[in-house]
Structures are given as structure tokens and as C-alpha cells.
Amino acid sequence: AQTVTQSQPEMSVQEAETVTLSCTYDTSESDYYLFWYKQPPSRQMILVIRQEAYKQQNATENRFSVNFQKAAKSFSLKISDSQLGDAAMYFCAYRSAFSGNTPLVFGKGTRLSVIA
């Protein structure tokens, strides 16, 4: 079974600074997807960024980018120019591409605080 590990329960960053959230995963599959989700106090899950395993190029979405190291099974999220609205719980997630019935497997999450 696949597992996702987030080793940082809590992180903090100064406003306008850069922070990196760590994520590692374990799988024997070669084809899969990786995601970072943001969960603010409203509890709504918001997709931040996704990465297809077959793509070597790291995904970027405005201030958010990932460092995807397939061989190391590492998928870190970098948030640049941090804003107060970035404060939330961040979950790293894995999804197999084997079939459409596969769910997301989540890490335990990292709570990010942004200091004004």
C-alpha cells in the first residue's frame, strides 16, 4: 500500500518570505499523481498544485512550485512571497494512475502559520 509522509507537523514563515514543506511517499508503482491541498479553517479542500509522475518538469502555479524527485520519492512544496492568506493546513497526497477507482492517500498534514 502507498504511504505519504509529512515530517513537519507545523511550520511558520514571515510574510513575503519563502517556505518549503516536505513530503515523501512510498510506492512500487511507476505511474501516479501527486498533489498538494490546502485546508483553511473553513475545512474546504483546495487544490494547490499537482504533478504527474511521468513528467520530469516540476509543476508551478504562480507563487507555488514543487520539487519533484521521483527516484527519491520526494515531493516538496515551495511557497514564495508568502501571504497571510496562505496560513492553513497543507496536505500532500498521492493517487495511483492504475485505475479510476483509486482514492487519494493523504499525509498527516503540515500546519503553516504566516507571521505578519
Place this chain on the structure above:
Amino acid sequence: GAVVSQHPSRVICKSGTSVKIECRSLDFQATTMFWYRQFPKKSLMLMATSNEGSKATYEQGVEKDKFLINHASLTLSTLTVTSAHPEDSSFYICSARAASGEGTGELFFGEGSRLTVL
């Protein structure tokens, strides 16, 4: 983007009663829906996978008789917590797979339902 609506967002019930939570895909057909449970300050734990027109597949440790899942149409899945007890209090979230989004692997989430059992 694909929209998933979950209702009710909050529900309070007495111990021993049953509560139904609905998960609707508003602008796409969801052949598969996933139900997650989230305890305070914890991660999302998969409870079950439901496919339209067939019985749900439950994760190990999840009581299928307590958490009844029905996926009768391509746009609606329901989770019924039967004979609820205080330990069933939690945040329940559904997510849905859209066939059109399969190339991205993305699942779409409802807003979640907070259940409090007194």
C-alpha cells in the same frame, strides 16, 4: 471547474438517531465517489469508495452497517450514519471522480459536513 456540493454542512443529532449526508456533483457525472472522515487536527482517512449502481467498498475497520453508503445515480452519493453515537462525531468529506478529469488524476471535494452527536 467541477463542483461538488455536500449537505448539510453542519448537523447536530441525538445519540441513537440516524443522519444522512448528501454529496452531489453539480456539473459532471461522478462514476466514483470517495468518503473520508477527518478528526480534529488530523488527516483525512478514507472510509469507503462508492461506484454508481454497485455496493460500496469499505476500508478495513469501517463498519458497513453503521456507515451506509448509497450511490444510486451518477450525481448523488449519500452517507447515512445509523444509530449515531458521540464517537461518530467528526468531519465527513466526500470527493468525486469526473471522467473528464481523469487525465489529471484530480478528485473534486465537497465542502464537508460536521456531525455532532449529543
